[in-house]
Amino acid sequence: MSVALLFPGQGAQRPGMLRNLPDTPSAARAAAEAADTLGSLEGVPDPLDTADALRSTTNTQLALLTAGVVTASALVDDHALEVDTVAGHSVGAFAAAVVAGVLGLSDALRVVRVRGRGMEQACAGDDWGMAALRGLSAAAAQRLLDDVGTKTAPLWIANLNAADQVVVSGTRASLEALRQRAPAAGARDLTVLDVTVASHCPLQAATADVVSKALAGVELGEQHRAYLANTTGRRIRSAPQDVAADLAQAVRHPVRWYDAARLMPELGVTTTVETPPGHTLTALVTPESPEATHIAVDDVGVAGAVRRAARDPSDRSHQRRRTP
Incomplete structure (x- = not known):
């Protein structure tokens, strides 16, 4: 064992x-x-x-x-x-x-x-958070984040947790935009986590x-x-x-x-x-x-x-x- x-x-x-x-x-x-x-x-x-x-x-x-x-x-x-x-x-x-x-x-x-x-x-200068995105590969998730995120409301992959699950860091506004776009990209769901910072990102x-x-x-x-x-x-x-x-x-x-x-x-x-x-x-x-x-x-x-x-x-x- x-x-x-x-x-x-x-x-x-x-x-x-x-x-x-x-x-x-x-x-x-x-x-x-x-x-x-x-x-x-x-x-x-x-x-x-x-x-x-x-x-x-x-x-x-x-x-x-x-x-x-x-x-x-x-x-x-x-x-x-x-x-x-x-x-x-x-x-x-x-x-x-x-x-x-x-x-x-x-x-x-x-x-x-x-x-x-x-x-x-x-994270003191904005309202940040993290969310679990399920149903997409890391590559597909990154393409979605590239489409949704902006310079003023960025999105980053923070955790590579499973073959079809990543955790995303970003502003609350960008996470909400991601929630709206995720189903059309094939994601099963986006769950906002009990976290008030954006971690594991630049x-x-x-x-x-x-x-x-x-x-x-x-x-x-x-x-x-x-x-x-x-x-x-x-x-x-x-x-x-x-x-x-x-x-x-x-x-x-x-x-x-x-x-x-x-x-x-x-x-x-x-x-x-x-x-x-x-x-x-x-x-x-x-x-x-x-x-x-x-x-x-x-x-x-x-x-x-x-x-x-x-x-x-x-x-x-x-x-x-x-x-x-």
Whole structure:
């Protein structure tokens, strides 16, 4: 059995997401470290996961990082789940880097705060957002974006999530224009995400620079798990500096999740376990490796996830199938 641990990104958040995290010894230590660090950062609310607090991109990203690392601590340290590979979507990559050994949790939280604030500042001059476009290939989606977007209301592919799903960044006006044009181009639907910035696009070039500078001041640890990069969808096995570069640069480049999902079977991944909140990444990886076991902790709990991960992948009766 080869297990990949998956960490969701912004859009998966929900109010109260930090209230029911595991309370095992290692998870409790991670939660306490996060609380101490967050309490030392000016302007971070307590609690962090109220509906009002989660309207902030920065708060949302800090909450997602905390949820991912606390849950992973319970899975790996307290329940002895053997994890070979980590993969995080967008800000989820920071949780992946912590579990891979490259970053400490406190350092990751401080850098993510810089990241979130930079993203908010980059989008302060207009009303920005993101939306999932389904039913078109990446090439067809790009042609549609080229037709709809303008210099004053641009559109960019931000995430390549599946063979027929991309996430688009742009102004609210351009996303609305895209919604009106998408059906005629053959798209099934366009769903606006719970995100108030435009990420993974050239608009975030300055954010990438400040994140890179913040990471330059962090002592990187020895990497002990393979990390799937956002910018390439490829594996980084033992190069902490390459992981840090991916963390910094991903905010201005599309997330190549589809490439990472297709790579997992080639790497021998037989089981994926997604940390809370949600199960979006589980839905995205399942079609690319239907023979594997795919588990979302939100569906079955930590102990249930560990039990299911231990089963023979050929026993498919326990799996819940979802579509993105």
